[in-house]
Amino acid sequence: MTDHNPDQFSVFKPISRSLLRLIFGPVLALLYGCTGIQSTFSAFGVEAESTRSLTWVMTAAATVITIGVLWLAWYAARTPASQLDYKGGMRVIFWFGALGPTLLLSVLLVFSLSKMRTLPTGTDDLKIAVTGEQFWWRARYLPVGGQSVETANEIRIPVGRTVAFALTSPDVIHSFWIPGLAGKVDMIPGRTNDLVVRATQAGVYRGVCAEFCGLSHAHMAFDVVAMEPAAFEQWLTNMAHPATGGDSPGRKLFESYGCSGCHTIRGHIEGATIGPDLTHFGSRLSVGAGTLPMTLDAISRFIRNPASVKPGVMMPDFREISDKDVAVISNYLVELR
Amino acid sequence: MICKLHKLAQRLKSSLWMLVVPPTVWALHFLFSYVYTAVRCAKSGSVEAIVDIRTGITVATVVALLLVAASGYVAWTQSRIDGDLRPYQDSTDEDRLHFLAAATLLLAGLSFVAILFTAIPAFIFEDCI
Numbered sequence A: 001m002t003d004h005n006p007d008q009f010s011v012f013k014p015i016s017r018s019l020l021r022l023i024f025g026p027v028l029a030l031l032y033g034c035t036g037i038q039s040t041f042s043a044f045g046v047e048a049e050s051t052r053s054l055t056w057v058m059t060a061a062a063t064v065i066t067i068g069v070l071w072l073a074w075y076a077a078r079t080p081a082s083q084l085d086y087k088g089g090m091r092v093i094f095w096f097g098a099l100g101p102t103l104l105l106s107v108l109l110v111f112s113l114s115k116m117r118t119l120p121t122g123t124d125d126l127k128i129a130v131t132g133e134q135f136w137w138r139a140r141y142l143p144v145g146g147q148s149v150e151t152a153n154e155i156r157i158p159v160g161r162t163v164a165f166a167l168t169s170p171d172v173i174h175s176f177w178i179p180g181l182a183g184k185v186d187m188i189p190g191r192t193n194d195l196v197v198r199a200t201q202a203g204v205y206r207g208v209c210a211e212f213c214g215l216s217h218a219h220m221a222f223d224v225v226a227m228e229p230a231a232f233e234q235w236l237t238n239m240a241h242p243a244t245g246g247d248s249p250g251r252k253l254f255e256s257y258g259c260s261g262c263h264t265i266r267g268h269i270e271g272a273t274i275g276p277d278l279t280h281f282g283s284r285l286s287v288g289a290g291t292l293p294m295t296l297d298a299i300s301r302f303i304r305n306p307a308s309v310k311p312g313v314m315m316p317d318f319r320e321i322s323d324k325d326v327a328v329i330s331n332y333l334v335e336l337r
Numbered sequence B: 001m002i003c004k005l006h007k008l009a010q011r012l013k014s015s016l017w018m019l020v021v022p023p024t025v026w027a028l029h030f031l032f033s034y035v036y037t038a039v040r041c042a043k044s045g046s047v048e049a050i051v052d053i054r055t056g057i058t059v060a061t062v063v064a065l066l067l068v069a070a071s072g073y074v075a076w077t078q079s080r081i082d083g084d085l086r087p088y089q090d091s092t093d094e095d096r097l098h099f100l101a102a103a104t105l106l107l108a109g110l111s112f113v114a115i116l117f118t119a120i121p122a123f124i125f126e127d128c129i
C-alpha cells in the first residue's frame, strides 16, 4: 500500500454525513418529545422526580459497565497468551467477574429500591377517588372534614401537599397516568389501587389512560392542574357549590332532550350518574376528556355527534337537534362555572 | 469439634445431590418470601404487616444462608482434596469430585448473594403498597 489517498476519504464523507443526518434527525425529533405537559422528564412531583433521577443514575451506571466490559474484551483480545498465570487469571475473574458486579448491583439495587418507596401518608391528607370509565374520568374529592365533591375529566391538586388517589374502574381495565407527576397505576374492576403523590410545581399538565380500553382509548385524557394551596381550597369550595343561574332556556332544553338522564348538574337536575357530572362544566379546560378545546363550537360539535370525535363513545348522538337548540344548550353549559 | 466437622465435610462426597442444594435453598427462600409477604399483606393492614414480614424474612434468610454456607464449606474442603492436576475433565473419580465441588462452590456463592438480594426489599419498604 502507498500513501494515503485523500479521495478515499472524500468518497465516504457524504455517505457518513447523510448517515449522521439519518440517525440524528429522528433522535432529535424524539428528544423533542421529552419535554412539555405530558413527560416524565418534565417532572412536577416528587415521584416523577425520583423516577427521573433513577433513570439518570441507571443510565450512567450502564454506560460505565458497558465501557468496562468493552475494555476487558479489548484487553483480553490484545494481551498475548500466557501473560497471566492460572492464579492471576482466576484473580481477574474473581474481582471483575464476581465481586465487582455483585457490589455494583448491590449499590444499584438499594438505591433503586429506596426510590420506589411510597410517600408516607397521614389521616389529614386529601383523598381523591378516581374511576376510569369508557372513555372518561370520574373524580370524587374527599377533603378531611369537608363534604365530598364530584367532578370529571380534570384533576386539580394542591402543590406541596400529599394527595392519595384511590383508583378503580366499573367496566374494563384502564390505567391512570400523569407522566410528570408519578408512574402509571392500573384501574381494575373490583379492586382499588392506591397512588400517593406530591406536586412540587404549580402549572397545567396532562394525564392519559395508559391501558387499551376500547375504541376511544387514545381520546381518554385529562387536564391536570397543580395549584397553590390557597387557590386550590378556593377552587374546591367553588366546586362544592351547586350550579348557579335560574330557569334558563338551556336548562329546559337539557331536560327535554333527555340529557338529564345521564348527566347531573347539581342544583339544577340531579340523580343521573351515567355520564360526567356537568355542575361546573364551564370551568374545565377541555371538552370530552381532553379531546376538544373549551369553545362553544366544540361543545356543539360534541353534543351533536360525539362519536365523530370519540369513536365508540357511550353518549348517543343528537344529529336531529336544531342549530338554535344546540347553541342554547352549549351556552347554558359553558356558563356553568 | 471444628476438627470433627471438617473431617465430616471431607467425608461427605460431593455429588449431584450436593450440587443442587444451594439453588434449591435459594428457590425455597424466594418462594417463602413472596408467598409469606402476599399472605401477610392480604390478611392485615398494609402498615401493620411489615413487622411480621420482616421477622419472617429475617428468620428464613438466616436459615437459608446457613444452609448455603454449609454446602459451600463442604464443597470448598472437597475441592482441596489432593488428586490429579488441573484441568479436571477426565472421567475419573477424582476429577469428577473436583469438578462437582467447584461447581457447588460457585453455585453457593451465587445463591448466597441472591438470597440477600431477595431479602433486602423487606427492609427498605415500610408498607404493602
Ligand SMILES: [Cu+2]
Pocket: A132, A133, A135, A173, A174, A175, A209, A210, A211, A212, A213, A217, A220
Ligand atoms: Cu381507558
